[in-house]
Amino acid sequence: MAAEAVRTESPCAMMRRAAQSARQEIRRRRDEISRLQGELGHLQGQPDPDQTAITALKQRLEVLKEQLKQDELSLDTLEQVISENC
Structure with a gap:
């Protein structure tokens, strides 16, 4: 059923x-x-405070923030394509 939806x-x-x-x-x-x-x-x-845990959290936050920035940029591009073509 899902495959049919993709085709149509x-x-x-x-x-x-x-x-x-x-x-x-x-x-x-x-x-x-x-x-x-x-x-x-x-x-x-x-x-x-546990400095090791703090450092690990800061690193994780930086990775997530960078991923968020990339996701927002990709979404913005996709929304521009949609608005221009649909």
């Missing part, structure tokens, strides 16, 4: 579906960044 789905519908999926991924990534920032703040507020 228009390119515009496919791009809109991809854009919706990208928006959900961006939302999920933002939520994860927010959660990790809260965790980082909690760790840094400890009397004797």
Whole structure:
């Protein structure tokens, strides 16, 4: 059934579906960044913070922020293509 939908789905519908999926991924990534920032703040507020854990969280946050930036750029490009062609 899903294969049939793919064969009959228009390119515009496919791009809109991809854009919706990208928006959900961006939302999920933002939520994860927010959660990790809260965790980082909690760790840094400890009397004797675990520097290894803090460093690991900071690195993870940087990776997620870079991925978010790339996701937003890709979504923006896709939305421009959709608006120009659909």
